[in-house]
Amino acid sequence: xxxxxxxxxxxxxxxxxxxxxxxxxxxxxxxxxxxxxxxxxxxxxxxxxxxxxxxxxxxxxxxxxxxxxxxxxxxxxxxxxxxxxxxxxxxxxxxxxxxxxxxxxxxxxxxxxxxxxxxxxxxxxxxxxxxxxxxxxxxxxxxxxxxxxxxxxxxxxxxxxxxxxxxxxxxxxxxxxxxxxxxxxxxxxxxxxxxxxxxxxxxxxxxxxxxxxxxxxxxxxxxx
Numbered sequence: 001x002x003x004x005x006x007x008x009x010x011x012x013x014x015x016x017x018x019x020x021x022x023x024x025x026x027x028x029x030x031x032x033x034x035x036x037x038x039x040x041x042x043x044x045x046x047x048x049x050x051x052x053x054x055x056x057x058x059x060x061x062x063x064x065x066x067x068x069x070x071x072x073x074x075x076x077x078x079x080x081x082x083x084x085x086x087x088x089x090x091x092x093x094x095x096x097x098x099x100x101x102x103x104x105x106x107x108x109x110x111x112x113x114x115x116x117x118x119x120x121x122x123x124x125x126x127x128x129x130x131x132x133x134x135x136x137x138x139x140x141x142x143x144x145x146x147x148x149x150x151x152x153x154x155x156x157x158x159x160x161x162x163x164x165x166x167x168x169x170x171x172x173x174x175x176x177x178x179x180x181x182x183x184x185x186x187x188x189x190x191x192x193x194x195x196x197x198x199x200x201x202x203x204x205x206x207x208x209x210x211x212x213x214x215x216x217x218x219x220x221x222x223x224x
Contacts, residue, residue: 009053009057013027013031013055017071025059028058028059032052035047117206117207145162145163145166146164146166146167148176151167151169151172152172153172155168155169156169156171157193157196158170158192158193162189165177170196171200178204181197181200181201185197
């Protein structure tokens with residue numbers, strides 16, 4: 001035996017895939033005489049078995065045609081894989097969800113550094129009308145309606161029916177996301193809640209009244 005036997009019957013019989021049937025038959029007879037166990041010894045038995053198996057395929061017209069079709073399909077697939085560009089690995093997600101430029105829907109607003117409270121007059125009012133406070137769909141649409149999930153409990157104040165905190169009370173929002181309360185105070189949609197928002201911001205230390213002396217100054221057109 002001269003080494004491992006190739007699995008391709010054409011290679012086993014040492015002929016070209018375009019060889020005529022007579023050439024294949026002659027090659028089989030030559031190899032059978034060379035590797036027959038009676039002449040080459042018992043060690044040649046595996047090689048002779050491979051020669052016989054190859055002849056069973058290539059010596060039959062129908063089986064040879066079927067093998068040639070399968071062989072052509074396999075070669076075409078291998079060429080397609082070899083010519084395909086290498087796959088580009090997908091980028092790993094950043095460890096910080098805010099580093100992606102858009103927070104996930106379930107992410108809370110990131111904490112902001114402390115800032116001094118807003119100072120307003122003791123007679124402060126927003127000056128906004130409480131009429132026409134309907135929801136504007138263009139506001140905070142990036143967060144998604146109800147994106148904050150279910151309320152944490154212990155509600156207090158009015159319930160919102162819009163935005164990311166849909167179903168939350170103002171008191172629950174103030175305990176979780178005071179910046180949202182400040183944002184709501186600056187938008188038309190927050191007009192119906194201005195008094196509640198003012199109280200929440202004062203209790204949280206985000207809004208204080210000005211000194212009495214500054215608020216008692218009378219303007220030119222103020223009633224004395």
